[in-house]
Amino acid sequence: MRKSAADRFRHLFNRSLILLRHRHHHHPFPSSSSLSPFSRSRFFSSTPFSMASDSPFPVTAQNINPKVLKCEYAVRGEVVTLAQNLQKDLQANPGSHPFDEILYCNIGNPQSLGQQPITFFREVLALCDHPAILDKSETQGLFSTDAIQRAWQIVDQIPGRATGAYSHSQGVKGLRDTIAAGIEERDGFPANPDDIFMTDGASPAVHNMMQLLIRSENDGILCPIPQYPLYSASIDLHGGFLVPYYLDEATGWGLEIPELKKQLEAAKSKGINVRALVVINPGNPTGQVLGEENQRDIVEFCKQEGLVLLADEVYQENVYVPEKKFHSFKKVSRSMGYGENDITLVSFQSVSKGYHGECGKRGGYMEVTGFSAEVREQIYKVASVNLCSNISGQILASLVMSPPKVGDESYESFNAEKENILESLARRAKTLEDAFNKLEGVTCNKAEGAMYLFPQIRLSQKAIKAAGDANTAPDNFYCKRLLNATGVVVVPGSGFGQVPGTWHFRCTILPPEEKIPAIVTRLTEFHEKFMDEFRD
């Protein structure tokens, strides 16, 4: 009986998995017409009692939150799982594959690929972790003078001088003061420390805003396509509706206002109440940097339509072309004369990107402006439920927004480390971009910023059919083949969204510079064989 019940359960799950895959394959984004709320509810809901006869577990795929099932996150999806399994295989059986290592180009994780941390930042973090050594003479021999000084300053700002204590739920006031000063210096407009909510990276900040704005699946959020899957995942988890707007590949992934208007009207006509616009600048996965005039148009659009502008600006330090500069949306809106009462704007920042790439420290903040005091209280209340973000991440975020200055002992080494990293990133971006553009049937826009290239690959009908036979999206098929042949991990464009009928993949520019030539060679050889194998 137990075996039979387990078998039945497995069958039920496999069937629902096939249904989910099928739906995902053709419509990667939610459409209210494809499955009515009522029938979806019928499909997913069940009681533990009735399920008890079918499964030994009280919790099954049939009775968990359907929003969790709906959520997807490709950056760590199927291809990555395959890569991790291959890595284990390589360790257990060296020489069993035509490559000797996995090269992770799937995720913006610089230090996992050998990028060194910024010395000054790490010195300050270590001293704040163990302030007992601050006044010992041996410390002078291991740490720079200005790192010691900054650590003293930070520890003094923390109530109780305790880096192990919960802070204010928005973050340590003194650290928020430092960040606000950094924002003012960056933008040239005032910043209020009370507008800053420090977070464990940008993800919790995005989740908090989705939780605030989304009431039901009739609430929509305008998101760029291609887009970073955190947004689609968070919208799904909060039961909202993703309203896609396409970036224009032909114009270097430009954001066009007519496209925004078209998609907004289309959503409204379906009864969707669009609440916010997500803009990622510099772009992920597309690597573009918006022009200032374009930003002004976007601000004006949000103002006119009464939308919250959710500005993902975590790549603000990653700009590789001289003709573009990062301008925060807050700076742009203030320079247009729009103040606190004119536009509602949230800016997300993170210590994970930039030249610092401190992903594992989980530091960041959101700067929230243009909300009433009452709504701000609600944002604070939800932040307080989780008490506070991690103090090391808070300290690091304050360092990122206020790094060593001219005259500080660490300034020269800091600046050298920073410039070396950014220049190397620019070179890697250019080398990979050129390599992709040389491949048959592949075009790749320039990486003006961020950490990614998002080339389009034109696949033959034969390849598309082979992918169909393998029950997978064509770009997923290509990426898995690439991985199995070369050990290079990239993410299929279907994980980020793309114009239907086009295929892409996202490749980071982060592998160590000395490995880039090998990646180019392997990828080129693979691509030629793939194109030959599936020539129509």
Add this chain to the structure above:
Amino acid sequence: MRKYAADRFRHLFNRSLLLLRHRHHHNHHPFPYSSSVSSLSPFSRSRFLSSTPFSMASDSPFPVTAQNINPKVLKCEYAVRGEVVTLAQNLQKDLQANPGSHPFDEILYCNIGNPQSLGQQPITFFREVLALCDHPAILDKSETQGLFSTDAIQRAWQIVDQIPGRATGAYSHSQGVKGLRDTIAAGIEERDGFPANPDDIFMTDGASPAVHNMMQLLIRSENDGILCPIPQYPLYSASIALHGGCLVPYYLDEATGWGLEIPELKKQLEAAKSKGINVRALVVINPGNPTGQVLGEANQRDIVEFCKQEGLVLLADEVYQENVYVPEKKFHSFKKVSRSMGYGENDITLVSFQSVSKGYHGECGKRGGYMEVTGFSAEVREQIYKVASVNLCSNISGQILASLVMSPPKVGDESYDSFMAEKENILASLARRAKTLEDAFNKLEGVTCNKAEGAMYLFPQIRLSEKAIKAAEAANATPDNFYCKRLLNATGVVVVPGSGFGQVPGTWHFRCTILPPEEKIPAIVTRLTEFHEKFMDEFRD
């Protein structure tokens, strides 16, 4: 026009705020019941709360208002940092700006389990290892030997070697660094005497995200219920509210030292079922917050059996596992209890939450912790992993610290003696503070206080006169909130009203931590005693 619109908005908001306050004040059931849900149908609630930016534009300058945000956010409450705390923070600013303006010279925060903010020193070994992992470049320098202990250096080397790329600034596996999970699994095995699988461990930024993840997994609608103890830690009521579920309360028995009685569980479960609630899980907090009790092993076995029979997930909040102050009680994890009863992976679904915030270490700001998930199918486990992967990973320092907590220095290590001295000093001091405060509360007129067997809190009951209750109503506050605000204004001592944690209707409590520095405890006792006598005299019937 702008001014007029703003005024109208303020009026609308104030009115809705009064409605919310009124409902909270008069309803003696601070937790959601389906009966209160039925008092406002989804349709009419939607009508009240939903609006389009266009129509709201004429009433407010903001596209986002209290009327059009997610109603689950409005419903959520979190008293530990609520009204009394806000008042305290304002008083603190006032004291800094105008010294001598109040009858006390400092605010004494007894509202939150935050030991290091009140002077508790961190464990040296843990901090040494964290500092070295933050700046591994100094690991092989000779000067490092003069600042750090040998075994801290050795452990830091070991940890850095376990991290892919040896990079503490990199994202880890979404469940946490495998080597650190191995260390934690070994620590769990040593604690419990039963195997632990590193793949069952999801490392988190403290316990809160773990709890949220489980609520997100289990709650589909307001018809899904979660059994929670009353009094309870507001993270649970807040998380259930934020995920749109129904809190099914079960009362701990104050008369028997906050015991958890199975008949009460059964009664509340049946009551919920009769209202169409599908109860999915049971939350147990052991040692208890805010109540400080430690469950007996026989009681734990009854609870495991109850969950098994009813097909409930057992959500075991075990973050105070290192905080037990009485010799007749010991911490036993629910996993250990269930395994010792013969229940294995396929017999019961159990999630254990642990955190670096509590214990003798009290590293709240490091945001470290994990949940150990057992008894889920592979398919559901994949979903748990997927949601964890959306947020990429928890912070590496917190992960490292969680592994240190579960595998501290051992006999023979250079740091062992100093580590044990630090640990025992902290725990012994906590026990003394608990006893002193408990005795002080029990001496107060009309106050009874159960023993703090564990955790970091005392939860005394205070019997208030009708006159005091009436004065509270006149001040538009619950009686215990009224008492707590009066206490704060008179003494600077911050405690949390019991209504924030739930209590049997008609009873009043407050939660006081045992964490103020030991040398300040006598002053707290004196101030509180004097205040209490005056309060009781002022409001004598």
